[in-house]
Amino acid sequence: MQHGKKQKRLFSNAAWVAIIFFFGSTLLLWLFSDQLAIMFLYIPGQNISDLVLFGRAKVILVAILSILFALVSYVLVLKYSLMTVHRPPPPVIPQEAFSDLMLSREQFRKLYENSPVPYFSIDSVGNIRNPNTAALRFLGGTLEECISTNFYSLLIDEGDSSQGMSLLKAKVERSVPISQEEMRITTINRKKDRYALVSIYSLAHNSSVAFRHLVTLVDVSKERENEQVKTDFLLLASHQLRTPLTTIKWHIDYLLSSDSIEMPDLVREYLEQIYIGNERMIELITTLLTVSRIEMGVLAPQYEEVEVNKVVQDILAELSADIKKRKTEVVVTTEGDDVLTTDYTMLRIIIHNLLTNAIKYTSNGGKVTIESMFSPHSCTIAVSDTGYGIPIDEQEKIFTKMFRATNARKVSANGTGLGLYMSRAFTEKLGGSMTFYSEEEKGTTFTITLPRVAPEA
Numbered sequence: 171m172q173h174g175k176k177q178k179r180l181f182s183n184a185a186w187v188a189i190i191f192f193f194g195s196t197l198l199l200w201l202f203s204d205q206l207a208i209m210f211l212y213i214p215g216q217n218i219s220d221l222v223l224f225g226r227a228k229v230i231l232v233a234i235l236s237i238l239f240a241l242v243s244y245v246l247v248l249k250y251s252l253m254t255v256h257r258p259p260p261p262v263i264p265q266e267a268f269s270d271l272m273l274s275r276e277q278f279r280k281l282y283e284n285s286p287v288p289y290f291s292i293d294s295v296g297n298i299r300n301p302n303t304a305a306l307r308f309l310g311g312t313l314e315e316c317i318s319t320n321f322y323s324l325l326i327d328e329g330d331s332s333q334g335m336s337l338l339k340a341k342v343e344r345s346v347p348i349s350q351e352e353m354r355i356t357t358i359n360r361k362k363d364r365y366a367l368v369s370i371y372s373l374a375h376n377s378s379v380a381f382r383h384l385v386t387l388v389d390v391s392k393e394r395e396n397e398q399v400k401t402d403f404l405l406l407a408s409h410q411l412r413t414p415l416t417t418i419k420w421h422i423d424y425l426l427s428s429d430s431i432e433m434p435d436l437v438r439e440y441l442e443q444i445y446i447g448n449e450r451m452i453e454l455i456t457t458l459l460t461v462s463r464i465e466m467g468v469l470a471p472q473y474e475e476v477e478v479n480k481v482v483q484d485i486l487a488e489l490s491a492d493i494k495k496r497k498t499e500v501v502v503t504t505e506g507d508d509v510l511t512t513d514y515t516m517l518r519i520i521i522h523n524l525l526t527n528a529i530k531y532t533s534n535g536g537k538v539t540i541e542s543m544f545s546p547h548s549c550t551i552a553v554s555d556t557g558y559g560i561p562i563d564e565q566e567k568i569f570t571k572m573f574r575a576t577n578a579r580k581v582s583a584n585g586t587g588l589g590l591y592m593s594r595a596f597t598e599k600l601g602g603s604m605t606f607y608s609e610e611e612k613g614t615t616f617t618i619t620l621p622r623v624a625p626e627a
Contacts, residue, residue, distance in 0.1 A: 291381040296322040299381045310357030326354040345372035471513035478508040499537040506544030511623040516596040523589040524553040532557035559610040601625040
């Protein structure tokens, strides 16, 4: 009922506007009727012979135009009125909800400003805005200095600076999330460099907000320094230990192989055990030196043509005694031309570590499978076993330096936890990748993928 009355009132108001507009436009048009009649009715080059007929036409023209203007005004006023009536009223925020909203905003502002994690925003070209207190401390500048600085200018790329920086900018421009990438960052005054895990999260690409990329930094400079100290220590200790161990090896080897020295069988047995222990120490020192060179980035591959199947057969021959002792079934399958241009020593260490682990952590009578497939541009080598597997909650740490799974430590107390770390590092150095799949008590499969020709060869 009320709605019907509103509609009638709208129509009535529109009609009155149309009537007023009709009389107003009629008066206005009549004042200019002669000019309008000449513009619409007069044909250039002809004389007006009948003035009465011309006057009637003028009246009709004014009437038509007035009616037309009145109808247009009626329609427009009615349309606007109906839109206004049917437009939903603006939402009313209760006072309590508004107070909660303002409180949340203030709490967020304080959390952002006082967070121990450096936060700031950047625009599409990297200009810094809204740094919090932690960010000012990290960047080593005042608010005015920070907001006049480009974030990209503070990054120091230790690799290929042109490619690394362009890739980073491309990700930010396309709003691709960047999560905890370690980067070297200099302070605004260029006096100190730090290492940080950088994360950049963005609003939608079509967002109207200018500074729509949020940057967070996690300072890992101390951790990086500690790692460097440990690496330097390992390198120094390894070099210092290697020389006396090699000397011991030579002397024991001389004693065991000399025909001019007679010794009881018990002494010879002890010397052989000392020799085996010394060999293990030398092998450990060699591994530590290799790991140190990997971390220092000074390990340079020596590229040559390598027959992968020959490498596999040589390693199996070396491990044959252990395979026979454990009664392990070994199955080797291969498909395609197996010649790669790569580093022989690195490839041998990779495959040796995977096969040694597969045999060691498979119970007696188990099965180990080596499958290799060679395509025109790459090769895939998979080493599978039916052994103890890796606990699911420990799988993310399996390539971590010095890490050994809990069930692996129960099976064998001997082990450094460096084999898989070193194998993946070598695989990546040769331009490949290493993945694995494991189920506890069902076995593990490690898969390495390598290019036919190493990128740097």
